[in-house]
Each structure stands twice: as C-alpha cells, then as structure tokens.
Amino acid sequence: MKNAQLFGRARERIPSGVNSPVRAFGKVGGTPRFIAEAHGPYLVDAEGTRYIDHVLSWGPMILGHAHPEVVDAVVSQAGKGMSYGAPTELEIVMAEKVCGAIPSMERVRFVSSGTEASMSAIRLARGFTGRELIVKFEGCYHGHVDSLLVKAGSGALTFGVPDTSGVPDGIASTTVVLPYNDAGAFTRFMSGSGDRVAGVIVEPVAGNMGVVLPREGFLETLRTATREHGALLIFDEVITGFRFRYGGYQDVVGIGPDLTCLGKIIGGGMPVGAFGGRADIMALLAPAGPVYQAGTLSGNPMAMAAGIATLSVLQRDDPYEKLARSMTLLLDALREGASNAGLPLAVNHVGSMAGFFFHDGPVQTFEDVMASDSSRYARLFHLLLDKGVYLAPSAYEAMFVSVAHTDELIGSERAILRDALAKVAGPA
Numbered sequence: 001m002k003n004a005q006l007f008g009r010a011r012e013r014i015p016s017g018v019n020s021p022v023r024a025f026g027k028v029g030g031t032p033r034f035i036a037e038a039h040g041p042y043l044v045d046a047e048g049t050r051y052i053d054h055v056l057s058w059g060p061m062i063l064g065h066a067h068p069e070v071v072d073a074v075v076s077q078a079g080k081g082m083s084y085g086a087p088t089e090l091e092i093v094m095a096e097k098v099c100g101a102i103p104s105m106e107r108v109r110f111v112s113s114g115t116e117a118s119m120s121a122i123r124l125a126r127g128f129t130g131r132e133l134i135v136k137f138e139g140c141y142h143g144h145v146d147s148l149l150v151k152a153g154s155g156a157l158t159f160g161v162p163d164t165s166g167v168p169d170g171i172a173s174t175t176v177v178l179p180y181n182d183a184g185a186f187t188r189f190m191s192g193s194g195d196r197v198a199g200v201i202v203e204p205v206a207g208n209m210g211v212v213l214p215r216e217g218f219l220e221t222l223r224t225a226t227r228e229h230g231a232l233l234i235f236d237e238v239i240t241g242f243r244f245r246y247g248g249y250q251d252v253v254g255i256g257p258d259l260t261c262l263g264k265i266i267g268g269g270m271p272v273g274a275f276g277g278r279a280d281i282m283a284l285l286a287p288a289g290p291v292y293q294a295g296t297l298s299g300n301p302m303a304m305a306a307g308i309a310t311l312s313v314l315q316r317d318d319p320y321e322k323l324a325r326s327m328t329l330l331l332d333a334l335r336e337g338a339s340n341a342g343l344p345l346a347v348n349h350v351g352s353m354a355g356f357f358f359h360d361g362p363v364q365t366f367e368d369v370m371a372s373d374s375s376r377y378a379r380l381f382h383l384l385l386d387k388g389v390y391l392a393p394s395a396y397e398a399m400f401v402s403v404a405h406t407d408e409l410i411g412s413e414r415a416i417l418r419d420a421l422a423k424v425a426g427p428a
C-alpha cells in the first residue's frame, strides 16, 4: 500500500506525481515504485521490496548503486562544501580525464544535465557556422531542448507526443528531422540544403527508441557529408559515453565528431552533463568568445567528485568485457524464452546496453520500432516486476547491467526471464 499512498500524495503537489514523465508508469500501467534505497544491483522500494535493477537511473549507475568508492568521494567532498561558484582543481582533473579518454574532445565544459549539454552544443554550432538549421534523426532524444523535441523518442514516444506543445513553430522549424539509419536520405538532403545546416546531432547508437544500432556506413556518411558542406557533426553520447569502453562509441567506430555531448555515466549518479570538441569551436564560448553559456552549479564539486571516482574505477577495473558477457547471458535467456513460447523477438545489443522488441524481423529504423508490440512489453514488465526484476517502464528505453550484477545473480535471473516469456505468450 505504501507505494500507492506515496503516489497519491505525490500527485497532490507534483504533476502526475513525478519529476520526469516515464517514471509515472503511464504506458505499462500500475503504481510506480517509490524507491527508499539502492545498493549494488538492487533497488528497494518504500514497502521494503527488492528489485534487480536494469534501469540503473536510466544509465548512470554502471558501477551499481552506492558504490563504496563513489560514496566515499561524495561524502568526503560534502564535508568540504557542496558548491563554491568558483573554479576548482576537481574540474581540471575531470576535464583531463574526459579529454584524455575521448581524443576528439580537445576542450570540454561541464553542465548539470544532458539536456544542457545538447542545448549548448547546438547553440555553439549555430554560433560557429553562422547558420540556423539543425538536423536530427527520428526517434533520437537529446533532452527536452525546445528545438530538439521534434520526433524525439523516449518519454515523448512513450506518451505519443513526438512533438510537444509550448514550442513555437518558428523554433521547431529550425530543426530538420530525417530518418535514422538512412544514409541516402541524409546525402540527398545535404546536397540540396547542406549550406544552411549548422549542425547534425545524432545518437551514434540510438538508445531512446529502445536500442537501435547504426547501420554500417551510416555514421561515416554523416561525417563525410557534414565535412563537405561545412556543417558540424555532433555526437550525443550522453547514454553511450564510457558505456562500451573507457571512451566514447566514436572511439569504438573511429569517427571523430566536431562536438560531443556527455552525461549520465560521467556523473556517477550526480546531475552532470558535458559538451566539448574541437578547440577552435570551443574557443567561441563566453567569456572569450561571443557564444554565451553558463551555470550556477556547472562543474559542481560534488558532481565532479562522483564523476572522477566513477571514471577512475572504470579505467582501473576495465569491466567492459564482463558487462557485455552479463548482458549476453540475459539476452540469451530472453531469446530462448521467446523462442520456446513461439514469440517473435528482435534483440539489439552493444556491450551493457540492450533493447528488445516483440517484432518479427530486425529492428533498424524508427518504423520498425513503432511496428513492435508494446502492449506485450507492458505485460512482460509487470510479470518481471512481480518477480523482483525492474525493467524500464516503457518499451522504448534501454536495458542495462552494472558491474554489481554478479554472474550468480545473472544466473538466477535467467530462469525468471524464461518463465516470464512463457507467461507473456499465454492468454492475458
């Protein structure tokens, strides 16, 4: 009852009871779990029920919850003050780590969210090129920036409002939306209008319409055509940064964008974003340059401490192979369960990040995603929740594992996943 009571109380004061839409369980139904604490791979709700967490705060908690080294760093910083509004050595250390790991980021600025990072990156692209248009791709989400909330995936998709009210047409019309994974459509658009494009922003692995991998050659085409037309290429690596290796997905595929957005993992659970890239572009930022950007809590010492600790552990322990193996084991169980039950299941997967769709055939485009059966996902979600496994409360989000998901835990979970799929196939 406690979750339901809290949900009722929350709705008295907080619209829909939540501070970010997907948390409200709108598309899967039922009562959101109000979380009291979290340790390692587990969430514990207000009723004391424990769940194996595959949302991991939508990505940041790659080391698991309350990792001792991250907690120590934050606690120790708190005793020294939580915000100064003046520069610190922590910011330098964090900047050196990020730029050292992602070579295309010659300079970086820290902000407080992924939204702020993409907002600042597109402003900078416009300032640098003196052009207005931004190209984005269907189903890619770059935070709730006015001009990027067009066909934006994620929460927007879940709620069937790919466009939002409150954004003037004049602003939305500065964004051009093209199909993800369609290199031909991109090339055609750029040959007609490329000289009006300030920047092209893309999730190099789409993680906000479920997970959709870039087709061979798609990202390369973006790189070549933006260069040819003098537009900037912006990789939004808020979800992919430090997810597959100690660096970006750009370093996996060997494509250097002009600007990169980061968030999630680099904050270790604290509110952080970052944007950075070519030194000549970043030089345009205020106070030296004409492009204004600022933040009272930007580079906040608590956030930097959590980020430095998280990145240090990732660099030292290099857990990426183990993470990929854990995810593979889980996905194999899902595939097995689906195949036993005669359910069509498409699985997209890189390292510790995966998406699966009740869909016949591969899922490579936004249309494929939309054609998948999200009501079946909702049933699976609740079957698993009842068994103590917490997936994203939406068919259009990624699934994650953390370092704290031990082989033993993964092993015990495989049976739960197979059973749940058998039940999903049955009558409702």
Ligand SMILES: *Cc1c(COP(=O)(O)O)cnc(C)c1O
Pocket: 112, 113, 114, 115, 116, 118, 141, 142, 143, 144, 203, 207, 208, 236, 237, 238, 239, 263, 264, 272, 273
């Ligand atoms: C989560 C996310 C964002 C937004 O980050 P917030 O911190 O929620 O503002 C932007 N881009 C991508 C790719 C994301 O996954």
